[in-house]
Amino acid sequence: MTAISLGNVDIGYGGQRVVEAVTFDVARGESFALVGESGSGKSTVLKALVGLAPEWSGKMSVLGRSCVHRPDRDLARRCQMVFQDPYGSLHPRKTVDAVLSEPLTIHGIGGQDARVERALSDVGLDRRFRFRYPHQMSGGQRQRVAIARALMLEPEVMLLDEPTSALDVSVQAEILNLLKRLRAERGLTYLMVTHNLPVVSFLCDRMAVMNKGKIVEIAATKALHDGRFTDPYSKALYAASGGGGSTE
């Protein structure tokens, strides 16, 4: 069964089209990457899926339900997003506890105390972080909180918008390992946006290469090992990243 399905989707901002005729399917439990340079419209696809970029046409569905043109309460419980910048995605005046309780309050879910504690331990944060403010934490810790928030509603689909690009290299590895473990434990479906090909080979099964708002090629992650891309742009991207995304 498909978790995410896009059919011929165009997306625009203020009347200007930035993404054209994008079509792809992500199977349940799969991890799919959208790669491309900045400005290629990859993040826009994620935003349109959750309703943050409302100017789109075509067909989009998540877990068999069509997407609407604004953030959707029902979709919230099945599909969540992690943002790129952990410094901007947490409210500066709210404690970790308040951030993690909020989704539960919105959806009227009880047992908040236990759930918050469990969420913290799931993302590998000590319980003493629970009542800290964002400015008392490091970037990696903040990103863990952001991931925990996205997981509070126990969604099946996670949209990851360059979740590691704002972090130090050593912290990047920690967050990637965390994402990999969470996916294995919970059978999550990932749709990830990145420009970092090693991240793709570490975390994803398939990838779509985007250039100037269009998908130029959809390939298995294996292609990053043997370089078997067909489109000239993907070949160039592959070469620019050092010939082999992964050295393992």
Add this chain to the structure above:
Amino acid sequence: MQLQAWLLDDSPASRGQAAAGRAYRVSLDLMRNPLALVGMLIILLLILTAALAPWIAPETPVGQDLTRRLVPPSSEHWMGTDQLGRDIFSRVIYGARVTLLIVALVAVISAPLGLLIGAVSGYFGGWTDRILMGMTDVFLSMPKLVLALAFAAALGPGIENAIIAIAITTWPAYARIARAEALTIRNTEFVAATRLLGASHTRIITRQVLPLCTSSMIIRVTLDMAGIILTAAGLGFLGLGAQPPLPEWGAMISSGRSFIFDQWWVATMPGFAIIVVSLGFCFLGDGLRDVLDPKSEGK
């Protein structure tokens, strides 16, 4: 010491401790700022004076005694007496109540109103923004004192109407500030993330946008307090605010105007009171700006 350690704990154990710790840090910063400290002391003094007026004041503020008209300041009458033989010191003490009432009521009415209108306007943008800001601009483009005068004249002179008139003329400035803040906040990722969680607009405005607007609002309101006191005094001076025999400082200056060359103390003493209290609010506002400014926080 133990309490201090508990308050400054880097990893608080409960919501209450986290909130108390933050409040404690803010007050510590405030204490380190000498001007803010002076401001706080002045305002504390104002509040104490207002609360304890009957015990501090040597005489009643309205007791007339025409046999001792216009007595200069002496050990018996610290600030002299006015044209009706009333003790000016007692009147200034009781005047603190009126001033505090005006300031508190204007703040309570206009700050939340401006905050809400500005936050809604900035958060939604588009037509909501245009209509609400158009309305704000109409109020903003009128001279404050003249508008307050017009309201006071229309509603009839009196302290309540003066308060309403001042409140109506002060909220637009707050709406502007709140709107500017809301405009930047609505595009942040934490608002987007909260929308994705399924939160309603009301929830986002009250829980996400407003808390971030309040600190600049508190600063602005504190700094405006001086202006509010002066406007109230101005209305009193023009005879449209507090009515005699209510000991309002502006009205007291107004009544002392006719003797200002020969009996300077009648107008000067309440004038001093206005200056000191206004200064106190300005100092506190400046101090709060240094402490509460989100940009300086966490550094």
